Amino acid sequence: xxxxxxxxxxxxxxxxxxxxxxxxxxxxxxxxxxxxxxxxxxxxxxxxxxxxxxxxxxxxxxxxxxxxxxxxxxxxxxxxxxxxxxxxxxxxxxxxxxxxxxxxxxxxxxxxxxxxxxxxxxxxxxxxxxxxxxxxxxxxxxxxxxxxxxxxxxxxxxxxxxxxxxxxxxxxxxxxxxxxxxxxxxxxxxxxxxxxxxxxxxxxxxxxxxxxxxxxxxxxxxxxxxxxxxxxxxxxxxxxxxxxxxxxxxxxxxxxxxxxxxxxxxxxxxxxxxxxxxxxxxxxxxxxxxxxxxxxxxxxxxxxxxxxxxxxxxxxxxxxxxxxxxxxxxxxxxxxxxxxxxxxxxxxxxxxxxxxxxxxxxxx
Amino acid sequence: xxxxxxxxxxxxxxxxxxxxxxxxxxxxxxxxxxxxxxxxxxxxxxxxxxxxxxxxxxxxxxxxxxxxxxxxxxxxxxxxxxxxxxxxxxxxxxxxxxxxxxxxxxxxxxxxxxxxxxxxxxxxxxxxxxxxxxxxxxxxxxxxxxxxxxxxxxxxxxxxxxxxxxxxxxxxxxxxxxxxxxxxxxxxxxxxxxxxxxxxxxxxxxxxxxxxxxxxxxxxxxxxxxxxxxxxxxxxxxxxxxxxxxxxxxxxxxxxxxxxxxxxxxxxxxxxxxxxxxxxxxxxxxxxxxxxxxxxxxxxxxxxxxxxxxxxxxxxxxxxxxxxxxxxxxxxxxxxxxxxxxxxxxxx
Numbered sequence: 263x264x265x266x267x268x269x270x271x272x273x274x275x276x277x278x279x280x281x282x283x284x285x286x287x288x289x290x291x292x293x294x295x296x297x298x299x300x301x302x303x304x305x306x307x308x309x310x311x312x313x314x315x316x317x318x319x320x321x322x323x324x325x326x327x328x329x330x331x332x333x334x335x336x337x338x339x340x341x342x343x344x345x346x347x348x349x350x351x352x353x354x355x356x357x358x359x360x361x362x363x364x365x366x367x368x369x370x371x372x373x374x375x376x377x378x379x380x381x382x383x384x385x386x387x388x389x390x391x392x393x394x395x396x397x398x399x400x401x402x403x404x405x406x407x408x409x410x411x412x413x414x415x416x417x418x419x420x421x422x423x424x425x426x427x428x429x430x431x432x433x434x435x436x437x438x439x440x441x442x443x444x445x446x447x448x449x450x451x452x453x454x455x456x457x458x459x460x461x462x463x464x465x466x467x468x469x470x471x472x473x474x475x476x477x478x479x480x481x482x483x484x485x486x487x488x489x490x491x492x493x494x495x496x497x498x499x500x501x502x503x504x505x506x507x508x509x510x511x512x513x514x515x516x517x518x519x520x521x522x523x524x525x526x527x528x529x530x531x532x533x534x535x536x537x538x539x540x541x542x543x544x545x546x547x548x549x550x551x552x553x554x555x556x557x558x559x560x561x562x563x564x565x566x567x568x569x570x571x572x573x574x575x576x577x578x579x580x581x582x583x584x585x586x587x588x589x590x591x592x593x594x595x596x597x598x599x600x601x602x603x604x605x606x607x608x609x610x611x612x613x614x615x616x617x618x619x620x621x622x623x624x625x626x
Numbered sequence: 627x628x629x630x631x632x633x634x635x636x637x638x639x640x641x642x643x644x645x646x647x648x649x650x651x652x653x654x655x656x657x658x659x660x661x662x663x664x665x666x667x668x669x670x671x672x673x674x675x676x677x678x679x680x681x682x683x684x685x686x687x688x689x690x691x692x693x694x695x696x697x698x699x700x701x702x703x704x705x706x707x708x709x710x711x712x713x714x715x716x717x718x719x720x721x722x723x724x725x726x727x728x729x730x731x732x733x734x735x736x737x738x739x740x741x742x743x744x745x746x747x748x749x750x751x752x753x754x755x756x757x758x759x760x761x762x763x764x765x766x767x768x769x770x771x772x773x774x775x776x777x778x779x780x781x782x783x784x785x786x787x788x789x790x791x792x793x794x795x796x797x798x799x800x801x802x803x804x805x806x807x808x809x810x811x812x813x814x815x816x817x818x819x820x821x822x823x824x825x826x827x828x829x830x831x832x833x834x835x836x837x838x839x840x841x842x843x844x845x846x847x848x849x850x851x852x853x854x855x856x857x858x859x860x861x862x863x864x865x866x867x868x869x870x871x872x873x874x875x876x877x878x879x880x881x882x883x884x885x886x887x888x889x890x891x892x893x894x895x896x897x898x899x900x901x902x903x904x905x906x907x908x909x910x911x912x913x914x915x916x917x918x919x920x921x922x923x924x925x926x927x928x929x930x931x932x933x934x935x936x937x938x939x940x941x942x943x944x945x946x947x948x949x950x951x952x953x954x955x956x957x958x959x960x961x962x963x964x965x966x967x968x969x970x971x972x973x974x
Contacts (some may be wrong), residue, residue, distance in 0.1 A: 311828060354847075452793070467825070494855060494897045494898060495687055495688060495893065495897045495911075495941070497899070498896075498897035498911060498912070499760065499911055499912070502911055514918070520826070521899065522827075523856070523899035523900055523901040526899065526902060526903040527900075547903050550903055561828060562901065564827050564828050565827050565831075565901050566856040566857055568859050568903050569900060570857055570902075572860075575834055576833035577828060577835060578831075578832075581796050581798070582796075582826070603880070
């Protein structure tokens with residue numbers, strides 16, 4: 263299934279993206295030419311250790327870089343539109359519709375003084391077209407489900423009811439809210455609509471955030487470490503939910519995580535990041551079966567595996583590169599056991615070594 | 627030298643270094659003008675176990691299960707409500723200040739957050755010296771410096787690091803310094819409270835290797851507390867699973883993973899994400915959240931989330947008892963591959 267998806271056109275393409283941060287210590291070269299493609303309806307996991315630039319990539323995509331950051335080079339193309347050329351206001355509209363993001367800590371992104379109902383309603387009110395479509399379906403069929411709207415969007419056959427009254431739209435919005443909460447498997451959605459974020463547990467808040475993200479019918483869904491703050495049993499629930507929703511929501515997912523095991527559970531494809539570069543991308547199975555890049559190989563041997571216990575774990579010598587004065591050439595070369603003279607010169611390009619398996623390393 | 631796991635019970639002499647009996651830590655909830663106690667957070671609610679000399683006992687549990695409070699209670703960093711902690715003939719739970727000082731020399735703790743557990747205004751040298759001075763390990767400064775250098779070498783740091791401040795180190799290095807500080811007083815027993823959960827995987831591997839090496843070289847005994855089930859399996863000889871302030875199962879590490887006896891353990895184990903996309907996984911999902919430790923469900927505290935729960939489970943709490951070599955707190959013996967109950971414990 264995953265293989266089939268990857269055949270289609272990329273929904274998102276990032277080309278040679280470079281982002282710098284100016285700090286009082288110097289210029290932090292956070293992204294050093296990131297190349298990434300995300301295909302329609304696939305789940306791509308962006309994996310790396312802290313400081314590798316995975317969250318900066320997400321921030322750049324949604325146009326929420328802090329003031330001291332600047333995009334030096336590169337472009338990001340979402341559905342044929344170049345995001346790097348958008349104004350602040352245009353990016354804001356995109357965040358309201360095409361791109362949705364869920365972060366690690368839902369409590370910082372939910373408004374503590376508004377009920378879940380008000381917050382979901384706000385999302386809908388920003389999307390007049392979606393509501394008008396919903397009213398049209400409601401009138402034609404007597405009932406409306408969120409799934410119908412997704413279907414209408416992917417078929418491109420949306421009918422809108424321009425004369426919908428405010429009362430009608432509000433009623434439809436509530437109906438859709440309940441349906442969405444049911445989709446993310448929150449028990450008793452009617453009661454939850456009336457509750458405030460503090461009344462929900464961590465897992466439930468994350469589900470509510472996911473519901474709000476999907477309420478926009480986004481074409482790009484970014485999940486930034488969404489299970490990191492959760493317990494394992496709750497994490498398993500959320501991952502299971504994401505797997506189940508993937509086929510019902512017409513969106514491509516960019517999943518950012520530091521945990522290779524989590525990526526193994528849900529991703530179709532994995533991109534490994536190191537020091538501001540993508541060093542390897544492959545289909546999930548291929549990456550675990552035959553990792554090419556020395557960093558990926560070492561990283562896989564550094565995680566304890568219950569299925570294959572070892573007496574000693576392999577650790578990667580040295581530390582994550584300092585991004586103010588990063589090592590020249592391949593940023594991994596000071597820690598790499600296979601480093602050659604050429605690695606210190608120019609940065610290796612991401613090249614396809616096997617079908618759908620790209621590696622940035624001079625060994626191949 | 628053999629790893630502790632390969633010793634048989636008789637070789638180990640079954641010598642218990644630490645015995646915990648009926649241990650409880652309750653925090654009062656106060657309310658109103660007169661600050662009356664209106665209830666208790668029962669963080670640790672009756673825990674008994676023993677740690678053998680030279681072994682690593684892992685304690686796993688989700689947030690709110692009481693694992694960290696247990697660690698702090700054992701060291702008397704929080705005051706226990708009742709129960710005993712026996713360590714070298716001293717009941718730590720009721721010990722006098724003098725006795726506690728004696729015990730703390732033998733028992734040390736390494737905390738989770740290496741950014742918070744080191745004094746930012748002290749150099750590594752003075753951090754280590756302070757620990758040694760308080761416990762009378764060294765008599766003078768030169769002796770302390772010599773010992774500090776030995777310690778740094780032991781944890782994989784070098785001489786040049788001695789006069790630096792914590793902010794000059796990375797997370798992994800800081801955790802090594804915490805280890806050096808704990809070892810400065812020549813302890814026999816270390817409590818490791820999530821020592822690697824702040825670290826990246828590549829760094830985590832090196833800290834875990836260090837802990838294993840030190841255990842071998844110095845014959846240390848560990849109580850390893852974590853929420854990471856893969857890490858605890860890698861590090862421990864035996865594992866205790868905690869749920870809402872109680873141990874629900876205790877067994878050696880492999881049988882707890884491959885042949886769990888308690889329904890909670892089974893579900894916890896099947897929730898672990900595996901670094902292998904081709905592994906065949908049993909999709910069992912634990913419904914709901916952990917209940918509040920203020921309002922613990924009556925009977926077996928797991929019953930509201932347990933698919934095997936019966937009337938009996940709602941009434942009385944099952945005791946931790948032997949089921950096929952495991953200690954498990956469940957009335958039933960369940961074959962999880964078929965989901966059938968195959969045995970029932972006789973009423974007590």
